[in-house]
Amino acid sequence: MEQLIGNNLASVAGFRPELVLTFGSIALLVLDLVLRRSRSRRALLAGAAVIVLGLAAVLLAAQSTASTPLFNGMIASDAFATFFKWIFLAAGFLTVLIVAQGDDYPSPRVGEFYGLLLAVVLGMFLMASATNLLTIYMSIELVSMVSYVLAGFRKSDRKAAEASLKYVIYGSVASGVMLFGMSYLYGLLGTFDVLAFAPKIAELSATTGAAGAATKLALVVAVVFVSSGVGYKIASVPWHMWCPDVYEGAPTPFTAFLSVGPKAAGFALALRFFLGSFAGPMGANGMAESIAGIPWPAVIGVLSAVTMTLGNLTAIAQTNLKRLLAYSSIAHAGYTLMGLATLSALGMQGVMIYMLIYLVMNLGAFLVVIVVAEATGSESIFDYSGLVHRHPLAAIAFGIFLFSLTGLPPFAGFTGKWYLFYAVIERASGPAGFWYGALAVVGALNTAVSLYYYARIIRAMFLEAPHVTDRVAPKLGYQLMLGAFSAAILVFGIWWAPIVEWSQRSMVMLRG
Amino acid sequence: MPRKIVIWVVLAALVVTFVGVLGARMAEGAVLPEIILGPLGLTDALFYLFAAMTFAGAATVALSKNILHSALGLLAALMGTGSLYVFLSADFLAVTQLLVYIGGVLVLILFAVMLTNRITEVKISNASLGLVGGGALLVATVPVLVFVAIATPWATIVPAELAPTTREIGNAFLTRWLLPFELASLVLLATLIGAVVIARKELKQDEPDTSVS
Numbered sequence: 138m139e140q141l142i143g144n145n146l147a148s149v150a151g152f153r154p155e156l157v158l159t160f161g162s163i164a165l166l167v168l169d170l171v172l173r174r175s176r177s178r179r180a181l182l183a184g185a186a187v188i189v190l191g192l193a194a195v196l197l198a199a200q201s202t203a204s205t206p207l208f209n210g211m212i213a214s215d216a217f218a219t220f221f222k223w224i225f226l227a228a229g230f231l232t233v234l235i236v237a238q239g240d241d242y243p244s245p246r247v248g249e250f251y252g253l254l255l256a257v258v259l260g261m262f263l264m265a266s267a268t269n270l271l272t273i274y275m276s277i278e279l280v281s282m283v284s285y286v287l288a289g290f291r292k293s294d295r296k297a298a299e300a301s302l303k304y305v306i307y308g309s310v311a312s313g314v315m316l317f318g319m320s321y322l323y324g325l326l327g328t329f330d331v332l333a334f335a336p337k338i339a340e341l342s343a344t345t346g347a348a349g350a351a352t353k354l355a356l357v358v359a360v361v362f363v364s365s366g367v368g369y370k371i372a373s374v375p376w377h378m379w380c381p382d383v384y385e386g387a388p389t390p391f392t393a394f395l396s397v398g399p400k401a402a403g404f405a406l407a408l409r410f411f412l413g414s415f416a417g418p419m420g421a422n423g424m425a426e427s428i429a430g431i432p433w434p435a436v437i438g439v440l441s442a443v444t445m446t447l448g449n450l451t452a453i454a455q456t457n458l459k460r461l462l463a464y465s466s467i468a469h470a471g472y473t474l475m476g477l478a479t480l481s482a483l484g485m486q487g488v489m490i491y492m493l494i495y496l497v498m499n500l501g502a503f504l505v506v507i508v509v510a511e512a513t514g515s516e517s518i519f520d521y522s523g524l525v526h527r528h529p530l531a532a533i534a535f536g537i538f539l540f541s542l543t544g545l546p547p548f549a550g551f552t553g554k555w556y557l558f559y560a561v562i563e564r565a566s567g568p569a570g571f572w573y574g575a576l577a578v579v580g581a582l583n584t585a586v587s588l589y590y591y592a593r594i595i596r597a598m599f600l601e602a603p604h605v606t607d608r609v610a611p612k613l614g615y616q617l618m619l620g621a622f623s624a625a626i627l628v629f630g631i632w633w634a635p636i637v638e639w640s641q642r643s644m645v646m647l648r649g
Numbered sequence: 650m651p652r653k654i655v656i657w658v659v660l661a662a663l664v665v666t667f668v669g670v671l672g673a674r675m676a677e678g679a680v681l682p683e684i685i686l687g688p689l690g691l692t693d694a695l696f697y698l699f700a701a702m703t704f705a706g707a708a709t710v711a712l713s714k715n716i717l718h719s720a721l722g723l724l725a726a727l728m729g730t731g732s733l734y735v736f737l738s739a740d741f742l743a744v745t746q747l748l749v750y751i752g753g754v755l756v757l758i759l760f761a762v763m764l765t766n767r768i769t770e771v772k773i774s775n776a777s778l779g780l781v782g783g784g785a786l787l788v789a790t791v792p793v794l795v796f797v798a799i800a801t802p803w804a805t806i807v808p809a810e811l812a813p814t815t816r817e818i819g820n821a822f823l824t825r826w827l828l829p830f831e832l833a834s835l836v837l838l839a840t841l842i843g844a845v846v847i848a849r850k851e852l853k854q855d856e857p858d859t860s861v862s
Contacts, residue, residue, distance in 0.1 A: 141824035159835065166842065208828040249846050256839045263832065275832040282836060286843030301847075321797075327804035344802065351800030358797055 141209055148207035151200060151214040154193040154222065155262050161189030162255035169248025179244050183237035186251040190230050190258070197222055204647040210330055211272045213409075213647035218266040220489060220643035221405040224496055225265070228398040229258040231500055231618070232390055238614045239507060241388035242290060250287065254394070257283045261398055264370075265405035268413070268647065270319045270329040273406065274312070277366055280399055281308045288387035288395070300386025307379040311369035318362025321355055332649030334414035335428055342429030353431070360415065360433050367410070370403030371470045374444040384463035389510065392459060393503030396466045401492040407477055408485055411437075413648060416480055423482035424567070438478035438572060442579045445471025449586040458506050458516045461590065462499070465542060468587060469495060472557055475580060479560040479573070482644060487556035489640040494553040494629065498541045501622035505535040508611040508619070521594060523603025531611060532598045534619040539591040541626045544584055549629040552636065554584070657721065660702070664728040667695075668735055668743050696736055703729025714777075720755070720762050727751050741815045 168185055172178045204215035236242055242250045260279030267273040289301025326337045341352050369376040384392045415433055416425040427434055448468030455461035476488035506516060508531050513520045525532035541550035564573040629636055702725055709722025731746035822830045
């Protein structure tokens with residue numbers, strides 16, 4: 138017991154960014170009350186949130202990225218988790234900047250928003266580093282519970298209330314199914330420790346006869362059920378139904394956050410869970426094999442193909458931009474799942490790079506939606522006609538984001554997609570290569586489909602005449618952010634070496 | 650209606666007595682008496698009784714057209730689960746289940762149900778939707794799950810002598826499982842704050858920024 142306590146105490150040294158987020162979140166809620174009557178309350182609260190995130194960033198940068206288990210194996214501190222933690226900090230930081238300038242969250246309520254947002258960031262930190270079924274579940278719940286609230290923040294808005302309720306119902310079902318799957322895993326393997334799964338599964342699969350068949354089936358059922366919790370976070374089919382309604386109903390800055398933060402956290406969790414416990418170590422050629430021949434890569438591959446196809450085909454018919462981007466984000470979850478299905482170092486790197494680039498381009502796309510909605514009060518695609526005449530910067534930036542989302546060179550989205558496709562094609566010459574080849578073809582066809590509906594927006598913005606001629610005048614801060622996002626997309630579309638090197642360095646994951 | 654209520658009350662009293670008596674006996678470190686009822690021992694018979702009760706309760710929750718009956722079905726399901734915890738030698742968990750779920754959560758649910766407007770209209774309160782899809786899902790999953798449940802060699806632990814678990818649970822919470830324990834309290838705190846945020850009075854649209862809400 139002394140040893141357990143000693144480990145807990147020693148682990149605090151590797152847990153400092155999380156501690157800052159915890160106490161920062163609570164401090165913000167208190168500060169919200171202190172600054173109740175302050176005139177510059179909005180700016181002060183945003184500043185405080187930025188300070189907390191900045192402090193967490195400093196401590197994260199100071200922290201060693203050596204792979205160590207913390208808190209008796211509850212979470213892991215490693216380079217992989219650190220990579221995703223930077224994504225979450227960036228998502229939180231950019232969301233704070235967007236919210237600080239907008240009026241989606243009214244001033245009397247904005248303090249609570251920041252406090253709860255920091256709690257979500259903390260939950261995502263833990264999702265990326267959880268190595269125990271209990272911490273996996275708890276971190277997912279922390280992110281979900283707070284997300285329900287933040288999505289339904291505007292009570293008077295019927296759509297937001299409906300979105301929030303749908304989110305709660307789908308979320309509870311998904312986490313219930315996940316818990317059931319976890320109970321199977323515990324019943325089969327007798328441990329909560331994800332890192333200890335692999336040897337136990339290998340041992341179990343040696344049983345033969347009816348018991349062996351049942352064990353294999355139970356493992357597959359358990360994996361499918363557990364992946365429902367993850368699939369719900371990344372909005373993959375068949376757990377995507379909440380996504381369009383919630384994205385449309387939630388206040389747009391939070392939608393933007395939801396589409397990049399929790400999605401990346403879900404992928405981090407999935408990578409660690411599947412590659413860490415259901416796959417052997419990666420060989421010299423950077424490929425791993427699934428443990429005991431459990432066909433989870435095939436399941437993920439099928440899910441990936443269905444997810445991207447459904448997302449893209451449904452997006453074609455959308456006229457509300459937020460709904461369209463919601464379906465597009467489902468499609469992107471499908472693309473990214475390809476990286477998981479390949480079960481290789483390249484695929485893992487592809488997921489990491491894609492999530493990083495997706496953060497910038499999708500936040501940027503939603504920022505344009507916010508800018509236009511503030512000026513016209515509409516999210517319909519018809520109000521984007523002739524945007525280039527009314528606000529050239531927003532139109533050009535949106536064009537860049539949409540081309541990047543399609544994955545065309547020379548935009549950063551191309552880099553991300555290239556790595557994902559490359560990982561799939563690398564597999565196409567090996568065993569089961571036909572299926573990987575088919576997956577790559579489906580992905581390529583989907584990219585073509587997505588070009589169609591992205592180009593529809595671009596045509597509306599650039600080629601159609603505006604219905605109204607008054608100019609959109611976005612705030613300076615928005616303009617700066619749009620400019621910075623576009624620049625980042627262009628720069629990293631051409632000069633991707635830093636991203637690739639960083640992700641390469643961050644592929645070290647704690648293993649059992 | 651009165652007869653139903655009598656049945657419910659008797660059932661509830663049975664479970665509470667069972668959990669209470671067993672909890673007390675376990676605290677003393679006693680072993681269950683081995684009384685044989687035909688092929689089943691007393692323990693087995695009790696187990697099946699409580700399992701049936703849990704199942705019937707859960708079925709009522711899902712199938713009843715009256716939401717009040719659903720809430721009461723939940724009561725039966727939760728009490729049944731609490732009794733099953735006793736069979737797993739989890740005395741603390743069983744009592745907590747009684748206190749928290751039945752004493753707290755369920756009463757709150759009943760309040761919420763009864764205070765909700767127009768709840769008596771079945772269409773609003775408890776409509777059954779998507780029967781075809783649900784049925785298909787049922788047909789697809791039940792054989793798999795039943796086969797898995799029966800044929801799998803689950804990792805089992807032979808329970809030690811019945812002993813109070815509270816001390817071990819307390820130690821486990823504050824040593825090995827410290828992080829999840831603290832995380833759970835954080836989840837609850839965040840949910841609490843979230844509930845307040847959602848539930849409180851809506852702002853008027855054009856209230857000035859510095860106003861007190």
